Amino acid sequence: MSRPIELRVHPSAMRANLQRIRQLSLGASVWAVIKARGYGHGLEAVVDGFAQADGLAVLDIEEAVFLRDRGWTKPVLLLEGAFDHDDLEEAHRLGLDMVVHTHEQINRLFARYERSESKGTLGRIWIKLNTGMNRLGFPSASLPWLADRVEQMRRLLPGGVGMMTHFASAEDAEGVHLPLRLFKAMTTRLDRHPDEPLSVANSAAAFRHSDARLGWLRPGLALYGASPLPDQTSQQLGLVGAASLRSRLISIQSLEAGDAVGYGGRFVAKRSMRIGVVAAGYADGVMRAAPDGTPVWVSGHLCPLVGQVSMDMLTLDLSRHPSAEVGAEVELWGQALPIDTVAKHCATSAYELMTGVTERVPRRSSDG
Numbered sequence: 218m219s220r221p222i223e224l225r226v227h228p229s230a231m232r233a234n235l236q237r238i239r240q241l242s243l244g245a246s247v248w249a250v251i252k253a254r255g256y257g258h259g260l261e262a263v264v265d266g267f268a269q270a271d272g273l274a275v276l277d278i279e280e281a282v283f284l285r286d287r288g289w290t291k292p293v294l295l296l297e298g299a300f301d302h303d304d305l306e307e308a309h310r311l312g313l314d315m316v317v318h319t320h321e322q323i324n325r326l327f328a329r330y331e332r333s334e335s336k337g338t339l340g341r342i343w344i345k346l347n348t349g350m351n352r353l354g355f356p357s358a359s360l361p362w363l364a365d366r367v368e369q370m371r372r373l374l375p376g377g378v379g380m381m382t383h384f385a386s387a388e389d390a391e392g393v394h395l396p397l398r399l400f401k402a403m404t405t406r407l408d409r410h411p412d413e414p415l416s417v418a419n420s421a422a423a424f425r426h427s428d429a430r431l432g433w434l435r436p437g438l439a440l441y442g443a444s445p446l447p448d449q450t451s452q453q454l455g456l457v458g459a460a461s462l463r464s465r466l467i468s469i470q471s472l473e474a475g476d477a478v479g480y481g482g483r484f485v486a487k488r489s490m491r492i493g494v495v496a497a498g499y500a501d502g503v504m505r506a507a508p509d510g511t512p513v514w515v516s517g518h519l520c521p522l523v524g525q526v527s528m529d530m531l532t533l534d535l536s537r538h539p540s541a542e543v544g545a546e547v548e549l550w551g552q553a554l555p556i557d558t559v560a561k562h563c564a565t566s567a568y569e570l571m572t573g574v575t576e577r578v579p580r581r582s583s584d585g
Contacts, residue, residue: 221465222496224574225583226258227552230457231266234440237455241423245430248294248416250437252276257502257572258441258460259580264289266459267440272314274435278304285311292340297353298322305329309337316381318345318353323366330373341376343416346403348396350385357399360406367407379414379432380404387421388446393429420445424454443567444557451555461551461583462502462574466515466543468494469535478532479524484509491535493520495547498529502574503549504563507531511562514548515541 238247249270255263260283267273272292275281281293294314299305305325308315317323326342344367347354355363370378382400386392400417415432420439422429424446438444442458444451451458472478472486493515499505503526511522513531518538522531535541550556556567563570 219579220496221467222501223463223579223581224258225461225463225551226262226266226580227457227459227461227584228262228266228582229584230442230459230552231263231440232269233457234442234459235267235270238423238434238436238439241430242434243427243430245418246271246414246433248272248274248292248433248435249440250274250296250435251280252296252437253572254280256437256441256568257574260284261287262580262582265582271433278307281311281313282307294343299325302329306337309339312338312340314340314343314376314379316343316345318355320359320362323370327366327369327373339374339376341379341414342370342374343379343381344407346380346382346400348382348384348399348403350383352383354382357403360403364407371410377413379416380407380409381416381433381435384417384419384422384429387419387425387429390425393417393422393426397426397429424449438568441567441571442556443560443571451557458550458552458556460571461553462497462549462578463551464495464497464547464549466493466541466545466547467496467530469541469543470494470532477524480527481525483525484523484532491539491541492523493533493535493541493545495531495533495549496529497531497547497549498527500528500575501578502570503531504565504570504573507563511559512554514554516545516547519554 247270249267251263251273252275254260264287274294274296276296284293292314298316299308345354347356384393384396418429418434420436423434423436442456444454470492472490474488476486478484497503505526507526509523512519513533515538520533520537523534524532548554550559560567
């Protein structure tokens with residue numbers, strides 16, 4: 218028998234979350250962001266779950282190859298563009314939409330189109346503008362140089378251009394107002410044509426800021442069932458967990474007052490108690506820093522983690538579930554126990570928990 222841990226992925230939940238985003242979109246198109254192998258859920262599952270998206274957005278060219286090989290014919294967006302000449306050639310072969318955010322990327326693109334032997338064609342080129350995140354994108358100071366290049370792209374590239382930005386604080390009530398105003402001013406200076414699409418809204422902006430629901434939304438986290446807003450839960454937003462990290466109890470220990478549990482004896486029993494041992498540890502993606510009290514679902518009951526998470530196991534206080542026995546089903550987070558709840562206890566984000574599930578954990582599609 219294999220070790221009893223798995224990530225159960227729920228494509229039906231992905232479909233429901235996509236539909237929830239569409240309810241907010243006011244007719245906008247939706248890129249489903251599936252970078253990091255679908256936020257850790259696996260590319261095969263997300264192709265199924267987001268089949269009705271208008272396009273899929275990826276980070277790595279290998280992810281784009283997988284999508285085309287699987288028969289995805291709708292747009293695919295390369296979120297950070299081509300990192301080198303080979304990526305650019307592959308993007309043309311695959312017909313990708315592609316972000317450009319540096320002078321070098323634009324110069325490389327023009328150099329390719331100057332070669333008469335060039336084959337293949339891109340979809341749309343998306344000009345990324347820096348409106349305060351200060352990671353990627355062209356700042357206002359670059360606009361005189363950029364304006365000439367954008368005009369060249371309009372003449373040269375059959376797929377045309379779009380314009381995009383990324384908000385640093387979209388979860389805040391005022392988080393997009395100044396960046397959005399700057400973005401609109403920058404697109405005006407670039408003489409944006411009315412038919413050239415925009416893309417600005419991530420998950421938080423889609424839920425919190427109606428004025429940011431422009432053109433193409435780019436939700437990520439919300440599509441997987443976690444809340445992008447600190448003051449609202451996933452349930453309040455109408456989202457459903459798209460995966461459940463599941464395991465089982467593999468041992469039960471009886472402790473007396475004064476007995477310690479695990480490495481370093483971090484937890485010491487104050488009374489007689491039963492301790493459940495779960496086949497899940499930091500080598501599976503459970504946070505090693507998870508503190509005592511972090512909730513874990515055990516066949517219908519929430520039981521607190523006690524003691525240091527180790528590589529392959531963690532331990533629970535079964536006082537709230539006295540009938541639990543070896544073999545009882547456990548959920549670390551998912552549909553019975555929202556990932557946001559666990560993330561809050563661990564002083565981290567749902568992003569880290571989702572993407573932290575390691576490759577040794579089997580992914581299994583389950584809509585049951």
